[in-house]
Amino acid sequence: MGQIIINGAKKLQGTVEVSGAKNSALPLFAAALLCDRAEFTNVPALRDIESMIELLVYLGCEIEFVAISSVNGNLNNRCSIKAKHSNLKYDAPYDFVRKMRASILVLGPLLARFGQAKVSLPGGCAIGVRPIDMHLDALAKMGATITVQSGYVEASVKNRLKGADIEFDKISVGATENIVMAATLAEGIVTIKNAACEPEVVDLADFLNKCGAKIAGAGTSTITIEGVEKLHAAQHEVIGDRIEAGTYAVAAAITRGEVLIKGIDKRHLKTVIHTLNEIGVATDTDHNSLFIKSSGELTSVNIQTEPYPGFPTDMQAQLMSLLCIAPGSSVITENIFESRFMHVPELARMGAKIHVINHHQAVVEGVDMLSGAEVMATDLRASAALILAGLAARNTTTVRRIYHLERGYSNLIQKLKLLGADLN
Numbered sequence: 001m002g003q004i005i006i007n008g009a010k011k012l013q014g015t016v017e018v019s020g021a022k023n024s025a026l027p028l029f030a031a032a033l034l035c036d037r038a039e040f041t042n043v044p045a046l047r048d049i050e051s052m053i054e055l056l057v058y059l060g061c062e063i064e065f066v067a068i069s070s071v072n073g074n075l076n077n078r079c080s081i082k083a084k085h086s087n088l089k090y091d092a093p094y095d096f097v098r099k100m101r102a103s104i105l106v107l108g109p110l111l112a113r114f115g116q117a118k119v120s121l122p123g124g125c126a127i128g129v130r131p132i133d134m135h136l137d138a139l140a141k142m143g144a145t146i147t148v149q150s151g152y153v154e155a156s157v158k159n160r161l162k163g164a165d166i167e168f169d170k171i172s173v174g175a176t177e178n179i180v181m182a183a184t185l186a187e188g189i190v191t192i193k194n195a196a197c198e199p200e201v202v203d204l205a206d207f208l209n210k211c212g213a214k215i216a217g218a219g220t221s222t223i224t225i226e227g228v229e230k231l232h233a234a235q236h237e238v239i240g241d242r243i244e245a246g247t248y249a250v251a252a253a254i255t256r257g258e259v260l261i262k263g264i265d266k267r268h269l270k271t272v273i274h275t276l277n278e279i280g281v282a283t284d285t286d287h288n289s290l291f292i293k294s295s296g297e298l299t300s301v302n303i304q305t306e307p308y309p310g311f312p313t314d315m316q317a318q319l320m321s322l323l324c325i326a327p328g329s330s331v332i333t334e335n336i337f338e339s340r341f342m343h344v345p346e347l348a349r350m351g352a353k354i355h356v357i358n359h360h361q362a363v364v365e366g367v368d369m370l371s372g373a374e375v376m377a378t379d380l381r382a383s384a385a386l387i388l389a390g391l392a393a394r395n396t397t398t399v400r401r402i403y404h405l406e407r408g409y410s411n412l413i414q415k416l417k418l419l420g421a422d423l424n
Contacts, residue, residue: 004413006390006397007422012257014419018245018264019044019410020076020238024200026052026102027177028207028238031057032081033088033109034184035211037233044241047406048100055096055103056081059110060088064086067137090099092152098122100407104132105174107153108182109407111144117154121148134175138166142179142186163188163227171196171307177204177221184213186227195223198308204240210234222419231301242268243314244409245290247384249273250318251416252292253281254325254392257415259419262289271311274317275303279326299329317343317385323364324352325392330364343382346375348391372397380408387412391421 020042023175032038043049045067053063062082092108097103097120110117116222122132132153136146139155142268147153161182176196181204183208185191195201197219205218212235214226245264252259253276266273266285271281273290280298284291307311313336323330324347334340339361344354348371350373353365372395377383392395405412416423 002403003398003400004387004390004402004423006372006387006393006399008390008393008395008397010255010391010420012252012255012259012391012416012419012421015247015260015262016415016419017249017262018240021200021203021241021243022046022048022275022408023173023241023243024203025049025238027105027200027204028236029053029056029081029179030102030105030109031060031181031208032056033083033106034113034181034208035231035233036084036317037080038084038207038211039078039080040236041076041078041235041237042240044077044238045077046408046410048102048408051096051099053079054100055092055106056083056232058089058096059092059106062087066195069236078101080088081243085113085401088114090114090116092120094120096120097331102174104135105178106180107135107155108139108178111139111155111157112182112185115159118152118154121151121153132174134168134172138164138168138175138179139182139357141166142182142190155387159187160227164192165193166378167193168195172193172199173201173210176201177348180187180205180215180223180225181208182210183227184215184231185229186225188227188319190225192223192225193221195221197221197263197308199239199242207234207236208354210236239268240264240288245269245313245367246272246315247318247359247409249276249283249290249292250322251391251419253279253294254388255320256294257419259291260294261292263288264290266290268317272315272358273311274303275311279322297368298326300326300330300364301332304333307336313337313340314381316340316379318364318388319353320364321385321388321392324354324367324370326366328366330366332362332364334360334362342378343385346377346382346386347371347389349375350393352389374398376400377402377404380404384409387423390423
C-alpha cells in the first residue's frame with residue numbers, strides 16, 4: 001500500500017467496529033512465552049502482529065492463526081501459541097527486532113523462563129529516542145547480569161530472578177510490561193512503583209493471572225507481583241483498540257458526521273471523549289460503544305499529552321487535524337515524545353495554520369476549511385491524521401507513504417468506505 005487518494009468533504013455515517021488493541025496484543029503474545037500454551041481472540045490483522053508472530057516462530061513457538069471477519073469490516077482473529085520449553089530458543093536477532101520496537105518485550109519472558117536472553121536493540125516508528133535503560137536497570141535489580149554490546153542486550157541469571165522493589169524514574173508502558181512479565185516467575189515479591197496505568201497493562205495482568213500469576217494493582221501506579229514457579233495455559237480476549245476508536249471518533253467529528261463505534265470500553269477513552277465535548281462534538285456512550293455526532297459549532301481547546309489517564313500521545317496528531325478547522329487558537333503540548341510534530345508541515349500544505357514552538361508545543365489557528373493536496377506520512381499516527389484531514393478537505397488529497405498504517409490500523413480503508421468515505 002503506497003498511497004491513498006481521498007475525495008473529501010463527505011459526511012461519515014454508520015457503524016464501525018474497532019479491532020483488538022495492537023498495544024495489548026503485542027505484549028500478550030510476548031507473555032505467551034511464559035507458558036506452554038495460550039489462545040487469544042479479537043487479535044487485529046496488522047503488520048506488527050505478523051512481525052511478532054515471525055519472531056515467536058523463530059524462537060520455536062508453534063502458532064495457528066485463524067481469520068474471522070464481521071459485517072462491519074472488522075477482522076476478529078484467533079491466535080493459538082504453543083511455547084513448549086524444550087522447543088524454544090532464547091535469542092531474538094536483529095532481522096526480526098528491527099521491524100518493531102515491541103519486540104523488546106520478549107526480553108523479560110525469555111529471561112524469566114530460561115535464565116538467559118539475547119535480544120537485539122529494537123526499531124519502530126521514528127518519533128524520538130526511546131531508550132530501554134529502565135527495563136535493564138529493573139532486571140538488574142532482580143538479579144540479572146546484563147551487558148549491551150554489538151547492538152544486542154545479553155542477560156542471564158542463576159536459577160530464578162529475585163524479588164525487588166523497583167521505582168521507575170518516569171512512567172513507561174514498555175518497561176512496566178516487561179518487568180511484570182519477568183516478575184511472574186521470580187522468587188519472591190516484585191513491587192513496581194510509578195508503574196504505567198494504561199488499559200493495555202491491565203489486560204496483560206488479567207491474562208497472566210488467568211495463567212496462574214499473582215499480580216495485584218494493575219491499573220494503579222503501584223503493581224505487586226508474587227512470583228510463582230510455573231504458569232499454565234489460558235484463553236483471553238484482547239481488549240478493543242482505544243486509539244483506533246478515538247481515530248474514528250475524530251473522523252466523524254471532522255466530517256461533521258454521525259458514527260456509532262462498537263467494541264470499545266468507554267472508560268478507556270474518557271479523556272478523549274471529554275476533549276471532544278470541549279471542542280463541541282456531541283457524544284453518547286454505553287459500556288462497549290461510543291456514538292459521535294458533530295453538527296454544532298466547533299471551538300478551540302488546549303491539550304497536553306500525558307500518561308494514562310491523561311490525553312494519549314497516540315491521539316495527538318489526529319486531534320490536531322480536527323483543531324485545524326476549529327475556530328480560534330488551540331495549543332497542543334506534546335510531553336511524551338520529542339519528535340511527534342512531523343505531520344505539521346504536511347497539514348500546512350493543506351492550508352492549516354500551525355506554529356511549532358520549541359519542538360514540543362504547537363499553536364493551531366483554525367481555518368474555515370482545508371484544501372486537498374499531495375502529502376507524505378512520516379509515522380503511524382501521522383498517517384491517520386493526514387487521512388482525517390483529507391476526509392474533511394475540499395477536492396482531492398493524496399497521502400503517500402501510508403505503509404505505516406499497516407502497522408497499527410486493521411482494515412482502515414474498508415471501514416472508512418463503509419462509513420461513506422470516498423477513498424482508494
